[in-house]
Amino acid sequence: MAASWWSRGAATSADGHRCGVGRATNKHAPKETVPLQGINRPGSPKKILLEKQTAQAYEALVQDAREDGFEAPLFLIVSGYRDDSKQKALFTKALAKYHTFAEARKWVAPPGHSAHATGCAIDFWLGFPCGKEFNDRIKSSDAYKWMVANAKKHGFNPYSREGWHWEYNVGTPY
Numbered sequence: 001m002a003a004s005w006w007s008r009g010a011a012t013s014a015d016g017h018r019c020g021v022g023r024a025t026n027k028h029a030p031k032e033t034v035p036l037q038g039i040n041r042p043g044s045p046k047k048i049l050l051e052k053q054t055a056q057a058y059e060a061l062v063q064d065a066r067e068d069g070f071e072a073p074l075f076l077i078v079s080g081y082r083d084d085s086k087q088k089a090l091f092t093k094a095l096a097k098y099h100t101f102a103e104a105r106k107w108v109a110p111p112g113h114s115a116h117a118t119g120c121a122i123d124f125w126l127g128f129p130c131g132k133e134f135n136d137r138i139k140s141s142d143a144y145k146w147m148v149a150n151a152k153k154h155g156f157n158p159y160s161r162e163g164w165h166w167e168y169n170v171g172t173p174y
Contacts, residue, residue, distance in 0.1 A: 030050075030051035030052070030081065030118060030119035030120070031051075032051070032052045033049040033050060033051060033052065033055075033081055033119050034049070034050055034051075034052050034055035035047050035048070035049055036048050036049075036050060036055055036058070036059075036077060036080070037076070037077075038076055038077035038078060038079075038080065039073055039076045039077070039078060039125055040078070041078075041125075041129065042073040042125070048077045048079070048080040048081070049080055049081040049119060050077070050080045050081060050119050050120075050122070051081070051118060051119030051120050051168070053168070054080075054119060054120045054122070054168040057154045057155045057156065057168050058077070058122060058154075058168070060154055061075070061150070061151065061154040061156065062075050064150060064154070065143075065146060065150075068146065070142075070143060070146065073125050074125060074126065074127060074143045075124055075125065075126070075143065076124070076125045077122050077123070077124065077125075078123040078124065078125050078130050078164065079116060079121075079122070079123035079130070080116065080119065080121070080122055080123075081116060081117070081118075081119035082114060082116040082117060083117070084111040084112065084117070085111075087108075087109065087110070087111040087112075087114050087116065087117065088110075088111045090108050091104065091108050091109070091110050091111060093108075094107055094108035106161065107131075107132050107161075107162070115159075115167050120167055120168045120169065121165065121166070121167045121168075122156075122165075122166050122167075122168070123162075123164045123165050124143075124147070124164050124165075124166060125164075126138050126141055126143040126144050126147070126163065126164055127141045127143050128141070130162070130164040130165075135161075135162065135163050135164075138163035138164055139163040144163050147166065151166055154168075155168050155169060156168050156169075157169055
């Protein structure tokens with residue numbers, strides 16, 4: 001794969017995007033969503049919803065990744081918009097897995113506290129399943145390294161604890 005992906009210029013974006021700058025703090029449902037093709041895992045497609053501007057930024061990010069030699073399923077969406085009932089189910093499952101609220105909260109937000117509720121958060125397929133046990137492998141992958149070098153120019157910011165989780169937040173220039 002070409003080294004050009006380290007040096008591609010920054011993209012511009014409109015100021016004042018409702019998700020803010022950095023991590024999403026507005027945890028309200030999006031006003032308009034766009035359906036996209038995502039995956040549960042490679043070979044297992046599903047529909048994903050994203051906030052409209054997030055979807056546009058995602059499509060541009062994936063186009064750049066493909067131009068830099070990354071092939072599908074890398075960068076496909078594992079999770080996007082989640083309503084409270086889906087978030088509650090995920091948090092309940094995390095409580096059973098991790099046994100304490102504090103430990104479960106490290107890996108899954110309780111309902112009403114997830115950036116996924118905005119439609120501006122994406123869990124990406126970066127070569128490994130999204131989960132604590134794969135986090136080190138994700139963060140050492142070329143796909144993750146590409147995200148670190150390129151995601152911000154598309155308006156995406158990382159969540160340091162989870163290598164697969166990125167949030168679209170454009171406001172002031174980076």
